[in-house]
Each structure stands twice: as C-alpha cells, then as structure tokens.
Amino acid sequence: MSEDGSYSVTMSPVGTVEFERPPETATVYDATWADILVGLGHGDAVLSLGHPELYYAGYYDQLDGVSFDTSGLAPLYNDGLDTEQFYELDADIHHLDPVNIGYSGWSGWSMTDVEEIEENIGPFVANRLSRAHAEPPAEYGGDYQYYSLWELTEKLGQVYREAERAAELQAIRDDLVTEITADLPSRSDRPSVGLLVFSPDEETFSPYKINAPGYGKAQYRPFGVEDAFADSDKTYAENYEGSYDIEGLLEVDPDVIVHNWDIEPSDRTRAMRAFFADNPVARELTAVQNDRVYVGGTPTQGPVMNIFQIEMTAKQLFPEQFGEWNGVGEHSPSERLFDRQRLADSINGDS
Numbered sequence: 001m002s003e004d005g006s007y008s009v010t011m012s013p014v015g016t017v018e019f020e021r022p023p024e025t026a027t028v029y030d031a032t033w034a035d036i037l038v039g040l041g042h043g044d045a046v047l048s049l050g051h052p053e054l055y056y057a058g059y060y061d062q063l064d065g066v067s068f069d070t071s072g073l074a075p076l077y078n079d080g081l082d083t084e085q086f087y088e089l090d091a092d093i094h095h096l097d098p099v100n101i102g103y104s105g106w107s108g109w110s111m112t113d114v115e116e117i118e119e120n121i122g123p124f125v126a127n128r129l130s131r132a133h134a135e136p137p138a139e140y141g142g143d144y145q146y147y148s149l150w151e152l153t154e155k156l157g158q159v160y161r162e163a164e165r166a167a168e169l170q171a172i173r174d175d176l177v178t179e180i181t182a183d184l185p186s187r188s189d190r191p192s193v194g195l196l197v198f199s200p201d202e203e204t205f206s207p208y209k210i211n212a213p214g215y216g217k218a219q220y221r222p223f224g225v226e227d228a229f230a231d232s233d234k235t236y237a238e239n240y241e242g243s244y245d246i247e248g249l250l251e252v253d254p255d256v257i258v259h260n261w262d263i264e265p266s267d268r269t270r271a272m273r274a275f276f277a278d279n280p281v282a283r284e285l286t287a288v289q290n291d292r293v294y295v296g297g298t299p300t301q302g303p304v305m306n307i308f309q310i311e312m313t314a315k316q317l318f319p320e321q322f323g324e325w326n327g328v329g330e331h332s333p334s335e336r337l338f339d340r341q342r343l344a345d346s347i348n349g350d351s
Contacts, residue, residue: 022161027089029076030300032152033156035302036152037160038066039166039169039302039346040160041348045092047089047091052075053075056263064340065347066348080106081108094126095124096124098126127147148215149302152215153169193210193227193228193258198268200271205245219296257285259295292316297309311337
C-alpha cells in the first residue's frame, strides 16, 4: 500500500488493477463472485447477477445474521450484455471476466466494449475460465492463468481489504476437509459416482468428470471417489460431445448418481426421478435401487457455497460415516459437520 492509501491487486487475465479504496458497488454476473462477496461481508455491494432468479441463497438462511436478497438485483443477461445497463449501474468494479465476455459470442461484446466500460466506469476483476480450466478464446493471445476457488477468494479479499475474512473462510473449509478425510473408508470401499445432467425432452444424460480440473467440482475432490465417467468421451471436458441414453447409463451403472447444477430439486431433477421411477431399464440402475440419486449443488460456487456443498457431498456419498443427507437446513446441530456460528461470525466480522 502506498503512502496515500492506494493499493493494487494483480490477477490473470486482468493484470494489475489500482485502487484508491475498496469498491462499494459491484456489477456481478456469476454466482461465484456474489458468494465470495457475501463471504467477505460485502454482499450489499452486489448490484446485479446474470440471472438473479436462479441464485440459490438458502445456505445463508442457515447462518445467523447473514442474508443476501436477490429480488432487487438487476438481471445482466438479455440475449447478451447491454453496455447501457453498465452505465446505469455505474458500479465501482465489474466482476466479469473481460476475456470471456470480450471474445465470446454469448455476450454480444467485443474487447472494444470492455475497454470502453473500463475507461468510463471502472475496472473488470474476474477469472471465469478457472471454473473448468476452459481454453480461452483463440483470439486471446495472452497467458491465461487458472486459480483455485480459494486463490480467487484471496484475490478478492485483497481487492476489498478483507484478507483476514478470506483466510478464515479457507480455514473453516480446511478444518472441515481434515475432519472428513480422517473418517473416510479405504478407497476400495468408496462408491463410484456419476455426475450428470438430465435432458427431459430427449431422455438423455450429459455426463461430467468429477475429477476434472477447476473449482466447479471442488466439493468432490477431497473424497477420492471413483469417477464413473472417468474414461468417457462424452463429457463436458470433451466439449459436450454426446450423451447417454438410459441403456448406455445402465452400462456405466454408478453406485451414486448426482444431478449437477441443482441444490434443491429443480423441475429437471424431479423429471429425472420420475423417469427413473417409470422406466423399467432405469429401475435396474444400482443408484435407483438403493435410493442414491441426489442433487449436487452448483459449479459456480463461492467459498460459502463450497463449505456447505462439501458437507452435503460427505453425507450423500458416505452416510454411514457422516449421516444421511436430508436437505439444506434439515440437520440438527449434532448432525452438522462444521460450526455454522463460526462461519456466520467470520462473515459478520465477529470472529
């Protein structure tokens, strides 16, 4: 920090960004960045989300004094991004990845738009491609660095001058993982897990590799389970090259089936469970017979979501060791795997 109080933060792909003070308002697209800001005690800085109606805030309901109201947030996505909306929001900082939006067709932007907003409103600080270690667009010629979720949390802790809160969030996660891994059965006794998304119209299943790089699967990595789709050539890591019908899924036959992108059952998860109940081939699946079909949480997780989702995964995959998974908020204090009050105190600045 300089004598006048200004400071800088360096992060790929945005480089070094100078700050005179911590941002007070932020334009946000992905849930990851909103959850990081909630975890750092700055949830009230968030002005927008890509799709506010899809943001799951139920984890915060389990924490005393912590809340995040999405009802008044601006939806950023409407067949792309609107530069005028960024002027209207007039945020101090924009938590969108400039490489992702400046070179990708989904945003409707070019790098010229990014540079205009940077010059006239404020900087961009985000790194979206770390979620799945996706390749940056071919037009981008720079050196794109990938970060873990906790490295990204640390970076935003620097931006908002909340290094202690960022460190405490990671300590809570690390303590949880240490306690869980100490009680895991031997690898030969751990289940095979199939992470997928169901398409109701086609009645097909798009698989994901749970051991693929990136923070999107961070809730599974501590458990060392067998990835049912480890050898598949049809997963997200292979750029959506195909899917499985029910006969193909039966050939894989995971011990546990987890529906990706859901925290509480969505219409798609309910449709999948109805399909499993009605289809005679589906009823042969080991996971269906043993009632081991779960929702898996969100890959666009931040630190608070990750802590809850590690607990969720432990209970789903190892109920004998950690107790059955009953749903968010449906466990007594004795059944919880981490201290809710410690997490709430960290977020509220009381630790």
